[in-house]
Amino acid sequence: METGSRRSCSSPAAGRLQTGLRAAFFIVSLRWIVLPATNAQSAWEVTEWTTGARATFYGGSDASGTYGGACGYGDIFAKGYGVQTTALSSALFNNGYTCGACFQLRCDSSNCYAGSSITVTATNYCPQGSFGGWCDSPQRHFDLSFPMFASLAPTVVGVIPVQYRRVSCSRTGGVRFMITGNPYWILVLIYNVAGQGDVRSADIEGTNTGWIQMNRNWGQNWQSDGPKELVGQTLSFRVSLGLGGQSKTFPAAAPASWQFGQTFEANGGLNFT
Known part of the structure:
Protein backbone atom coordinates (compact mmCIF):
# COMPACT_ATOMS: atom_id res chain seq x y z
CA MET A 1 0.00 0.00 0.00
CA GLU A 2 1.27 3.43 -0.81
CA THR A 3 2.20 5.47 2.23
CA GLY A 4 2.38 9.22 2.69
CA SER A 5 5.13 11.10 0.99
CA ARG A 6 7.93 12.54 3.06
CA ARG A 7 9.29 15.71 1.52
CA SER A 8 13.00 16.41 1.46
CA CYS A 9 14.74 19.78 1.52
CA SER A 10 17.21 21.11 -1.00
CA SER A 11 20.40 22.99 -0.18
CA PRO A 12 20.30 26.84 0.04
CA ALA A 13 21.26 29.09 -2.84
CA ALA A 14 24.43 31.12 -2.37
CA GLY A 15 23.88 34.45 -0.68
CA ARG A 16 20.45 33.71 0.81
CA LEU A 17 18.23 30.98 2.13
CA GLN A 18 16.65 28.98 -0.68
CA THR A 19 12.90 29.05 -1.08
CA GLY A 20 11.35 25.91 0.24
CA LEU A 21 13.85 25.77 3.14
CA ARG A 22 12.44 24.25 6.31
CA ALA A 23 12.96 26.81 9.03
CA ALA A 24 12.93 26.54 12.76
CA PHE A 25 12.82 29.03 15.56
CA PHE A 26 10.92 32.26 16.03
CA ILE A 27 11.87 35.87 16.72
CA VAL A 28 9.87 37.47 19.53
CA SER A 29 7.46 40.08 18.24
CA LEU A 30 7.91 43.72 19.20
CA ARG A 31 4.56 44.74 17.72
CA TRP A 32 2.20 42.59 19.71
CA ILE A 33 2.03 41.30 23.22
CA VAL A 34 2.30 37.56 22.66
CA LEU A 35 1.70 34.79 25.14
CA PRO A 36 4.36 32.06 25.04
CA ALA A 37 3.33 28.43 24.99
CA THR A 38 3.11 26.98 28.47
CA ASN A 39 4.67 23.74 29.55
CA ALA A 40 1.18 22.26 29.81
CA GLN A 41 0.55 22.79 26.11
CA SER A 42 2.12 20.92 23.26
CA ALA A 43 3.34 22.93 20.28
CA TRP A 44 0.33 21.92 18.17
CA GLU A 45 -2.22 22.84 20.86
CA VAL A 46 -1.60 26.55 21.43
CA THR A 47 -4.66 28.72 20.93
CA GLU A 48 -3.07 32.04 21.93
CA TRP A 49 -0.61 33.86 19.74
CA THR A 50 2.75 32.34 20.50
CA THR A 51 6.33 32.83 19.45
CA GLY A 52 8.97 30.31 18.48
CA ALA A 53 8.41 29.50 14.80
CA ARG A 54 9.48 30.38 11.29
CA ALA A 55 8.00 29.82 7.86
CA THR A 56 9.28 29.05 4.37
CA PHE A 57 7.53 27.71 1.28
CA TYR A 58 7.62 24.88 -1.22
CA GLY A 59 5.97 24.01 -4.52
CA GLY A 60 5.15 26.25 -7.46
CA SER A 61 3.37 29.58 -7.63
CA ASP A 62 0.13 27.68 -8.29
CA ALA A 63 0.81 25.38 -5.29
CA SER A 64 1.84 22.55 -7.60
CA GLY A 65 4.13 20.21 -5.71
CA THR A 66 1.98 20.29 -2.60
CA TYR A 67 -0.27 17.41 -3.71
CA GLY A 68 -0.13 14.08 -1.95
CA GLY A 69 1.69 14.39 1.34
CA ALA A 70 1.89 12.61 4.63
CA CYS A 71 -1.69 13.29 5.71
CA GLY A 72 -3.19 11.09 3.01
CA TYR A 73 -5.40 13.69 1.37
CA GLY A 74 -4.00 13.12 -2.11
CA ASP A 75 -5.36 15.82 -4.43
CA ILE A 76 -5.78 18.64 -1.93
CA PHE A 77 -7.70 20.73 -4.45
CA ALA A 78 -10.27 17.99 -5.02
CA LYS A 79 -10.49 17.56 -1.25
CA GLY A 80 -11.33 21.25 -0.81
CA TYR A 81 -8.13 22.49 0.84
CA GLY A 82 -6.87 24.49 -2.14
CA VAL A 83 -3.69 26.52 -1.75
CA GLN A 84 -4.31 27.31 1.92
CA THR A 85 -2.05 24.53 3.18
CA THR A 86 1.17 23.91 5.07
CA ALA A 87 3.62 21.17 5.92
CA LEU A 88 4.57 20.94 9.60
CA SER A 89 7.82 20.18 11.37
CA SER A 90 7.98 17.21 13.72
CA ALA A 91 7.23 19.35 16.78
CA LEU A 92 3.90 20.39 15.26
CA PHE A 93 3.04 17.31 13.19
CA ASN A 94 2.54 15.09 16.24
CA ASN A 95 3.11 11.88 14.25
CA GLY A 96 0.30 12.82 11.89
CA TYR A 97 -2.41 13.46 14.45
CA THR A 98 -2.33 17.20 13.65
CA CYS A 99 -3.34 16.55 10.04
CA GLY A 100 -6.44 18.57 9.24
CA ALA A 101 -5.87 21.15 11.97
CA CYS A 102 -5.93 24.85 11.12
CA PHE A 103 -3.34 27.44 12.11
CA GLN A 104 -3.38 31.19 11.82
CA LEU A 105 -0.01 32.80 11.14
CA ARG A 106 1.19 36.38 11.16
CA CYS A 107 4.63 37.74 10.42
CA ASP A 108 6.76 40.09 12.51
CA SER A 109 9.55 41.37 10.32
CA SER A 110 10.36 44.47 8.33
CA ASN A 111 10.47 42.14 5.32
CA CYS A 112 6.79 41.21 5.71
CA TYR A 113 3.65 42.91 4.49
CA ALA A 114 2.27 45.05 7.31
CA GLY A 115 -0.70 43.50 9.09
CA SER A 116 -0.69 40.36 6.98
CA SER A 117 -2.03 37.06 8.32
CA ILE A 118 -3.14 33.75 6.86
CA THR A 119 -5.06 30.65 7.91
CA VAL A 120 -3.81 27.28 6.64
CA THR A 121 -4.62 23.59 7.04
CA ALA A 122 -1.95 21.03 7.94
CA THR A 123 -1.74 18.62 5.00
CA ASN A 124 1.89 17.49 4.92
CA TYR A 125 5.04 16.80 6.92
CA CYS A 126 8.38 18.58 6.81
CA PRO A 127 10.70 15.72 7.74
CA GLN A 128 13.39 15.28 10.33
CA GLY A 129 16.84 15.45 8.82
CA SER A 130 16.03 18.23 6.38
CA PHE A 131 18.88 20.53 5.40
CA GLY A 132 20.14 22.47 8.40
CA GLY A 133 17.81 20.64 10.78
CA TRP A 134 15.12 23.23 10.26
CA CYS A 135 12.26 20.82 10.85
CA ASP A 136 13.93 18.68 13.51
CA SER A 137 12.49 18.62 17.01
CA PRO A 138 12.02 20.84 18.90
CA GLN A 139 11.92 23.38 16.07
CA ARG A 140 8.48 24.77 15.20
CA HIS A 141 8.22 25.38 11.51
CA PHE A 142 5.59 25.90 8.82
CA ASP A 143 6.55 25.11 5.23
CA LEU A 144 3.78 26.92 3.40
CA SER A 145 2.47 26.64 -0.11
CA PHE A 146 3.97 29.32 -2.35
CA PRO A 147 0.75 31.42 -2.51
CA MET A 148 0.39 31.44 1.27
CA PHE A 149 3.96 32.57 1.88
CA VAL A 159 12.31 32.58 5.40
CA ILE A 160 10.38 34.70 7.89
CA PRO A 161 9.63 34.73 11.62
CA VAL A 162 5.97 34.03 12.37
CA GLN A 163 3.63 33.93 15.30
CA TYR A 164 0.98 31.22 15.24
CA ARG A 165 -2.07 29.84 17.00
CA ARG A 166 -4.61 27.07 16.48
CA VAL A 167 -7.95 28.26 15.13
CA SER A 168 -11.23 26.63 14.20
CA CYS A 169 -11.42 25.29 10.65
CA SER A 170 -14.15 26.51 8.32
CA ARG A 171 -15.36 23.93 5.78
CA THR A 172 -18.06 23.75 3.13
CA GLY A 173 -20.49 20.87 3.54
CA GLY A 174 -20.25 17.87 5.80
CA VAL A 175 -17.47 15.58 6.94
CA ARG A 176 -16.48 13.22 4.12
CA PHE A 177 -15.50 9.56 4.24
CA MET A 178 -13.51 7.99 1.39
CA ILE A 179 -13.68 4.19 1.62
CA THR A 180 -10.90 2.06 0.13
CA GLY A 181 -9.52 -1.42 0.75
CA ASN A 182 -11.09 -4.83 0.15
CA PRO A 183 -13.58 -7.14 1.88
CA TYR A 184 -10.92 -8.17 4.39
CA TRP A 185 -9.42 -4.78 5.15
CA ILE A 186 -11.06 -1.37 5.04
CA LEU A 187 -9.39 2.04 5.04
CA VAL A 188 -11.37 5.26 5.50
CA LEU A 189 -9.92 8.70 4.82
CA ILE A 190 -11.77 11.22 6.99
CA TYR A 191 -11.52 14.76 5.66
CA ASN A 192 -13.28 18.11 5.25
CA VAL A 193 -13.52 18.24 9.04
CA ALA A 194 -14.52 21.61 10.49
CA GLY A 195 -13.91 22.83 14.03
CA GLN A 196 -10.60 21.65 15.41
CA GLY A 197 -10.10 19.56 12.28
CA ASP A 198 -7.70 16.94 13.66
CA VAL A 199 -9.31 13.51 14.05
CA ARG A 200 -7.95 11.58 17.04
CA SER A 201 -10.22 8.54 17.06
CA ALA A 202 -12.80 6.92 14.81
CA ASP A 203 -15.31 4.07 15.07
CA ILE A 204 -17.39 2.37 12.40
CA GLU A 205 -20.76 0.63 12.74
CA GLY A 206 -22.71 -1.52 10.32
CA THR A 207 -26.45 -2.05 10.34
CA ASN A 208 -26.00 -5.40 12.10
CA THR A 209 -22.87 -4.72 14.16
CA GLY A 210 -21.96 -2.74 17.20
CA TRP A 211 -19.35 -0.02 17.13
CA ILE A 212 -15.95 -1.22 15.90
CA GLN A 213 -12.91 0.79 16.92
CA MET A 214 -10.72 1.85 14.02
CA ASN A 215 -6.95 2.29 14.18
CA ARG A 216 -5.08 5.13 12.54
CA ASN A 217 -3.02 3.75 9.68
CA TRP A 218 -1.28 6.95 8.54
CA GLY A 219 -2.22 10.59 8.25
CA GLN A 220 -6.01 10.71 8.54
CA ASN A 221 -6.55 7.22 7.12
CA TRP A 222 -8.34 4.99 9.60
CA GLN A 223 -8.56 1.22 9.24
CA SER A 224 -10.61 -1.72 10.42
CA ASP A 225 -9.15 -5.19 9.98
CA GLY A 226 -12.43 -7.05 10.02
CA PRO A 227 -14.70 -5.37 7.48
CA LYS A 228 -16.09 -8.49 5.79
CA GLU A 229 -19.15 -8.28 7.99
CA LEU A 230 -19.61 -4.62 7.00
CA VAL A 231 -19.96 -5.25 3.27
CA GLY A 232 -23.56 -4.75 2.19
CA GLN A 233 -24.47 -2.84 5.34
CA THR A 234 -25.27 0.81 5.91
CA LEU A 235 -22.28 2.40 7.61
CA SER A 236 -22.22 4.95 10.41
CA PHE A 237 -19.15 6.65 11.85
CA ARG A 238 -18.25 8.13 15.20
CA VAL A 239 -15.44 10.68 15.10
CA SER A 240 -13.60 12.42 17.93
CA LEU A 241 -11.31 15.41 17.52
CA GLY A 242 -8.07 16.16 19.32
CA LEU A 243 -8.08 19.63 20.81
CA GLY A 244 -11.08 19.78 23.15
CA GLY A 245 -12.09 16.18 22.48
CA GLN A 246 -15.34 17.01 20.68
CA SER A 247 -17.13 13.89 19.42
CA LYS A 248 -19.92 13.47 16.89
CA THR A 249 -21.81 10.55 15.36
CA PHE A 250 -22.56 10.47 11.63
CA PRO A 251 -25.44 8.00 11.18
CA ALA A 252 -26.01 6.18 7.89
CA ALA A 253 -23.16 8.07 6.22
CA ALA A 254 -22.75 5.36 3.56
CA PRO A 255 -25.68 3.36 2.14
CA ALA A 256 -25.75 -0.43 2.07
CA SER A 257 -24.82 -0.26 -1.62
CA TRP A 258 -21.45 1.41 -0.91
CA GLN A 259 -18.45 0.26 -2.91
CA PHE A 260 -14.72 0.48 -2.29
CA GLY A 261 -13.32 3.64 -3.88
CA GLN A 262 -16.41 5.73 -3.18
CA THR A 263 -16.63 8.89 -1.06
CA PHE A 264 -19.65 9.83 1.03
CA GLU A 265 -20.60 13.09 2.71
CA ALA A 266 -22.31 13.13 6.08
CA ASN A 267 -26.08 13.38 5.81
CA GLY A 268 -27.44 16.90 5.94
CA GLY A 269 -23.94 18.35 5.68
CA LEU A 270 -23.30 17.42 9.31
CA ASN A 271 -19.96 18.72 10.55
CA PHE A 272 -18.18 19.99 13.64
CA THR A 273 -18.30 23.62 14.77
Missing part, protein backbone atom coordinates in the same frame (compact mmCIF):
# COMPACT_ATOMS: atom_id res chain seq x y z
CA ALA A 150 3.50 35.24 -0.81
CA SER A 151 0.53 36.57 1.18
CA LEU A 152 2.83 37.27 4.13
CA ALA A 153 6.05 38.46 2.48
CA PRO A 154 7.89 38.71 -0.84
CA THR A 155 9.05 35.23 -1.79
CA VAL A 156 12.61 36.47 -2.36
CA VAL A 157 12.91 36.73 1.43
CA GLY A 158 12.83 32.93 1.65
